[in-house]
Amino acid sequence: MLKYKTYVKTLSLLLLVAFGGSFIYVYHFSKSYPIPFTHRINLDDKFRFIRDMPNRDQVDTIIIGSSLGLNNIQGIILEDTSSLANHVLNISAYGLKTTQVERHLDLISIFPHLKRVIYAAQFPDFSKPLTFQSYDLEFIKEYINLGKDEIDLQYAFYAYKNIIEFTKNHWQWEKKYRGDMFNFGLAFDHTGSIALHIYGDMINKDKFYNPHPLNQSIENFHALTNISEKMHQNHIKFYFIVVPYRQPLLDKYEDLRVTMEKFIVKTNQIVTDNGGFFLNLHPKLKLSDKYFVDRFHLNEQGSALTAKSIGKFIDKSE
Numbered sequence: 001m002l003k004y005k006t007y008v009k010t011l012s013l014l015l016l017v018a019f020g021g022s023f024i025y026v027y028h029f030s031k032s033y034p035i036p037f038t039h040r041i042n043l044d045d046k047f048r049f050i051r052d053m054p055n056r057d058q059v060d061t062i063i064i065g066s067s068l069g070l071n072n073i074q075g076i077i078l079e080d081t082s083s084l085a086n087h088v089l090n091i092s093a094y095g096l097k098t099t100q101v102e103r104h105l106d107l108i109s110i111f112p113h114l115k116r117v118i119y120a121a122q123f124p125d126f127s128k129p130l131t132f133q134s135y136d137l138e139f140i141k142e143y144i145n146l147g148k149d150e151i152d153l154q155y156a157f158y159a160y161k162n163i164i165e166f167t168k169n170h171w172q173w174e175k176k177y178r179g180d181m182f183n184f185g186l187a188f189d190h191t192g193s194i195a196l197h198i199y200g201d202m203i204n205k206d207k208f209y210n211p212h213p214l215n216q217s218i219e220n221f222h223a224l225t226n227i228s229e230k231m232h233q234n235h236i237k238f239y240f241i242v243v244p245y246r247q248p249l250l251d252k253y254e255d256l257r258v259t260m261e262k263f264i265v266k267t268n269q270i271v272t273d274n275g276g277f278f279l280n281l282h283p284k285l286k287l288s289d290k291y292f293v294d295r296f297h298l299n300e301q302g303s304a305l306t307a308k309s310i311g312k313f314i315d316k317s318e
Contacts, residue, residue, distance in 0.1 A: 022160070022163060023160055025167075026156055026159045026160045027151065027153075027160075029166075029170055030151050030156050030159040032048075033166070033170050033173065034047070034048045034169065035047075035143070035155055035159045035162075036162045036165045036166060036169070037134065037135070037136065037140055037143075037158075038132050038133065038135055039133050039134065039165065040093065040094075040095075040133075041169050041186070042070075042094045042095075043093035043096075045177075045186050046093055046188075046192060047140055047143065049192055050089070050091070050144050050192075051143060051144045051145075051146060051147065051150075052148040052149065053089070053148075054148070055087060056110070056144075057112060057113065058086075058087040058113060059087050059088070059111045059113065059114060060084075060085065060086055060087050060088075060115045060116070061078070061084075061085040061086075061087065061089070061114075061115065061116050061117075061118065061314075062088075062089050062090075062091055062108060062111070062116070062117050062118065063075060063078075063088065063089070063090040063091070063092055063191075063192075063193070064090075064091050064092055064096075064101055064104065064105060064117060064118070064119050064120075065092045065096065065101065065119055065121055065125070066092065066094060066095055066096045067092070067094045067095070067297060068092075068120045068122060068125065068243050068296065068297070069092030069118075069119070069120040070090060070092035070093065070094065070192075070193060070194055071193075071194055071195070071293075071298065071303060072120055072243050072297065072298045072303050072306055073090070073118070073120055073193060073303060073307050073310060074189070074191075074193050074300070074303045074304055074307045075089070075090045075191025075192060075193040075307070076088075076189050076190065076191055076193070076307075077304050077307035077308060077311070078191075078308075078310060079191065079311075080311075081307060081308045081311030081312060082310075082311035082315050083315055084115075084314055084315055084318055085314055088191045089191060089192055090191050090193040091104065091107065091192065092120070092193075095130075096125070096130075097125055097126070097127070097128070097129055097130045098125055098126055098129075098220035098223040098227075099130060099131060099219055099220055099223045100130055100131065100132060101119065101125075101227065102223040102224075103135055104135075105227060105230070107137065107140070107141070108236070109141070110141055110144060110145070114236060115236065116236060116237040116238070116239060116314065116318075117236055117238050117239065118239045118241060119227070119238070119239065119240050119241065120243050121241070121243070121267075122242060122243050122245060122260075122263075122296050123212070123214075123216065123259055123260055124212045124213075125220070126216050126217060126220040126221060126224075127212075127215050127216060127220075128215070128217060129217045129219035129223070193303075195300035195303050195304075196293050196297065196298070196299050196300060196303070197299070197300055198293045198299055203294065204293075204294055207295055208246070208293075208294045209249075210295070211249045211253050211256045211295060212256075212295065212296075214255060214256065214259045216263065224240075224267060224271070225270050225274070228240075228270055228271050228273075228275075228276050229274050231276065232275040232276070237276075237277065237317075238271065238276035238277065239277045239279065239310070239313070239314065240267055240268075240271040240276055240277070240278050241279050241281060241306075241310060242263075242278075242279070242280040242281060242282060243281055243282070243296060243298070244281050244282045244285055244287045244291075244296065244306070245260060245282055245295060245296045246289065246292055246295050246296065247286075264280055268280075277313070277317050279309070279310065279313050281306055281309055284309060285305055285306070285309060287302055287305070291305070
């Protein structure tokens with residue numbers, strides 16, 4: 001019996017040390033690493049970035065979208081170009097479809113001085129509609145309001161419940177996520193944008209020379225209608241930006257060209273019918289291949305040109 005009691009005490013002590021040590025680890029590192037709110041590290045780290053912003057209350061312009069918003073518009077250059085967009089925040093995240101953008105835009109309620117939203121997109125963003133695995137808006141908003149490098153017990157416990165995912169992301173952080181490599185890097189500038197420093201042999205040849213699938217979903221167009229209406233109702237100026245696409249692919253594939261043309265007509269009508277502003281940068285910029293990372297992602301030189309064009313368009317429109 002004595003040996004049994006000693007065994008139980010020893011086991012209990014070991015479990016206490018293991019679980020207690022694990023919680024202390026999570027509590028400490030959840031102050032400065034993303035918590036898996038949505039189980040999409042690129043979006044979860046954007047929430048951490050917004051929490052730590054020094055001037056969140058001053059944000060007047062938000063950029064949203066998939067990687068096309070994140071990589072194809074440099075917020076810093078937009079601020080420098082436009083006399084109106086003085087405090088830009090890019091809340092875009094890799095892979096967001098328009099149905100997800102609609103949900104993600106509910107986050108704008110935490111920005112009291114927001115004046116405009118810029119949605120950068122192309123027809124692939126309107127393919128299969130997707131929803132978030134999880135997205136508790138109020139829970140995320142409370143986290144953001146904690147302030148820089150702050151955490152409390154409820155968020156530490158939430159991270160602890162997802163300790164495997166949290167630990168994996170933490171251990172891979174420097175190697176996998178701190179660079180600016182496409183689809184992995186989370187090296188945000190002070191506005192939350194990421195310019196792609198990808199050239200030459202670093203370019204993915206398959207994505208550079210082959211077009212996207214052409215399927216489109218009506219649910220994504222409905223989501224764009226909802227977004228446009230909400231922005232208009234809330235007196236927030238809404239800009240829909242069609243980003244450039246590699247012209248050689250459009251020249252080669254007629255069905256690709258037709259799909260993009262129909263997309264432009266349809267989105268233009270939706271946005272302008274609801275009081276928004278529409279800008280198609282493809283014919284305006286006429287970018288050559290030296291500005292592209294793949295079929296529609298731009299390198300830092302290309303994303304600088306789009307930001308300048310959008311900045312001038314905002315000043316002209318308002």
